[in-house]
Amino acid sequence: MRTPPIHRATFDQAICGTSENHEIKESKMITEVVEDTLIERLVIALETRRPLSETLWSVEQIASWLGLAKATVEVRVVSRPDFPSALRPVNSKQAQRRWFANEVLEWARNSKGVIPAGKPGRRRRAS
Incomplete structure (x- = not known):
């Protein structure tokens, strides 16, 4: 007997509790990556000396x-x-x-x- 396919919403609920929590976690991860990139660029700009x-x-x-x-x-x-x-x-x-x-x-x-x-x-x- 074949098992029915697991839908994305069902999987998210099983792993994260709800699909909304998963979206929030993804959003936080994206924000952290963007912030890290901006911080790295700022550090490089501050370390670069002008003539x-x-x-x-x-x-x-x-x-x-x-x-x-x-x-x-x-x-x-x-x-x-x-x-x-x-x-x-x-x-x-x-x-x-x-x-x-x-x-x-x-x-x-x-x-x-x-x-x-x-x-x-x-x-x-x-x-």
Whole structure:
């Protein structure tokens, strides 16, 4: 005697409880695969370094590279006439200025990193 064929819905109910649970499990598996793929792509993008000619530095990044305080860089470095010109990503006075990293590095090499002398202040009395 031949056994009757098992229908998909009957099989799903036997394995997963209901066919709806099976669809939910399949959907979760697909979502996990997509998320894993997106995470992998994001990691690759973050690990890929841009060339310095395409990298923009802020005042904070320039200060970090020069080993100076942000205020010092704003007042005594980027204001120099021989320092590379800044660009603003958007047309607004409030937008933070940025500089191409390769231009900043070239300027530092050419000027040998000399920072202008500070303004003379009051001298302390010898004790």
